[in-house]
Amino acid sequence: MKDINVADLKSIEVFHNVPDDQLQWMIDRSVHYELQEGENMGVPEEPMTGTHVIISGRIELYRLQNNTKHTIAEFTSGAVTGILPFSRGKVYIAYAQCRELTQVMTFPKEHLKELIVSHYELTQALVIVMTSRVREFTSLEQQNEKMMALGKLSAGLAHELNNPASAIVRGSASLRKHLQLQPDAFKKLISVKMPPEEIDVVIASMFAALASTERPVLTMMQRSEKENEIMDWLDDHQVTDSMDMAENFVEFGFDEAKLNELTHHIPASDLSPILTWININLTTERMVTDIQEASKRIADLIGAVKNFTHMDRGGEKEFTDIHTGIRNTLTMLTYKLKKGNVKVTEKFDLTLPPVKAMVGELNQVWTNLIDNAIDALENQPEPELTLITERDKEFVKVTICDNGPGIPEEIKTRIFDPFFTTKSIGKGTGLGLDVVQRIVKQHHGSVTLHSRPGRTEFQVCFPINGQV
Known part of the structure; x- marks a missing residue:
């Protein structure tokens, strides 16, 4: 069995932009093993043990319906599956069977909380996998809608897809509430350098942006101009990662006036780390919003199928x-x-x-x-x-x-x-x-x-x- 190093994970697209130390942390805490051809990685209703990275080989995901095998997906080298950050899925919903000798790296679920708290970029990469999974559900439902046009879509399939969609909506909503109720971490970050009343001003400004349901409606040109203005402001104030911050700040309505207001409450030496912390929270919020919109789309499509097949009242x-x-x-x-x-x-x-x-x-x-x-x-x-x-x-x-x-x-x-x-x-x-x-x-x-x-x-x- 091959020993896995950081370079091996970097070769996987999901982990391209994750810092080396975070990947090494993941490798050190993972379980490394091989599965023989025909061996199951998991079966329906069996608890998942963690996040699985397929190093080599091939695993088929399938269900048995009326003694007929229905292939759902196939995972090959570089695929990431299993439990992901913020996912509510805890058990296998299908058979996961090896089709050839397969090497797997499993990151145990017991370390997920530490991952989310301490390793932002790695968490972000895995959440993107989660978002892609939602897109795959949407693509599957589009195909089901076409099957329905042929009279082949059943009420059971609609119900089956509606359950994970509803679970994703509830999970992401809970995560958002959790993020908006956790100001203590920010206070601990800078309390030794700023008086509490100034900290409260900064916290209030960030959480006002997170709580706002209205986003600026801008053309591509207007958005680009505003992002350039914010980037110039950040560069002038020696703030790192200005490009990534500018995109988020414009999205959440942070303009130069609001940033200038913050400088009255933040020492110049602390401006960069504090704005970085705010940007991390805004980025997480955007990812959650993406998950909610995508999962709500699945639920809407299910409703459309029900209406068209007269499973419920007319739309x-x-x-x-x-x-x-x-x-x-x-x-x-x-x-x-x-x-x-x-x-x-x-x-x-x-x-x-x-x-x-x-x-x-x-x-x-x-x-x-x-x-x-x-x-x-x-x-x-x-x-x-x-x-x-x-x-x-x-x-x-x-x-x-x-x-x-x-x-x-x-x-x-x-x-x-x-x-x-x-x-x-x-x-x-x-x-x-x-x-x-x-x-x-x-x-x-x-x-x-x-x-x-x-x-x-x-x-x-x-x-x-x-x-x-």
Whole structure:
């Protein structure tokens, strides 16, 4: 069995940016072992022992339903699974069986509390794995929604997916409350250098930002300008990690005026470590928010499946800001956008009134159209996704545009047909645009395609008040 060192973990994408000393700490406290082909790492309802890092080999995750094997996922070299920070899952929900000789490094769950308290970057890396897991649940539910269109989706599957989604929502909400009720650590950090009344001012400023439910609504250009201003301010005050801080401070509404106010209560020598501590809390808050939004999406999709299959009463329309769903979709697809180096341009009419719609189902429309646009931009030079919202009399019109190669003329008339897909085998079922068209028609609207090389537009138009 190979001895594991820091370089081995650094070769795994999840741990690229984790400091060496934290990785060594994890290695020293982990259990290292091999599993033979056919041996189970875990079985349903068996307690998980910790966070598993697959060093080499292959593990298949599957369930048995009516004596039939259903493969869920496969973990190979570099995969991270098991218990993760802030996860409520404590037992295996499926069989985890080795398909070849597999080396595993297991970080015991007994050390998770120490990990969260003392090793921020390592915790952040594992929470990102947690967020990716939520995205995978969302992707799975999208596929289930397509299966439902074929009449193959059962009530039991919807219930099964709803349980982990609800658990993630409750867990992340509890974590947020915990963070907002823990000012003592900050007081201990600087109490020897600052009087208590000054400490209280700094704490109040940070927790006011954490408690605020309103975030600045900025264009990409405005956000970039504000981040540059904050970076300049931080550099002028000799604060380290100014780039990471600037992004968070802008997100939570910390402007130069608020930062200048803090300097009246913080000694210059303590400014950098205190702002670093504030930034850590803001970053954690952002990760929690991502988990909540993603898990709520799963629950919304489950509700849409129930409504469409008449498992519950018919779906109710409600007034909502259409930009919220679009931006949440972009958040869900952030990894894919960054991976494809896609530039996102928002041309939103923020004066649009709330629209009456079934929010969960509209989110499926944005997810399908934006995801397709990203796929169309693969390997394109200077890929760009443009999102436009505007009012057309009593209708709202949403345009999703990409500068990809375009859709050939001979298949434009078939693009909305069920089962028709231009993607390779295994990458598409041909139901995405059919689902989009069905949902838009439920909203008494229309979806149209305009495409030529270098510009493809899908325009979704539906009444603001939900009626024709």
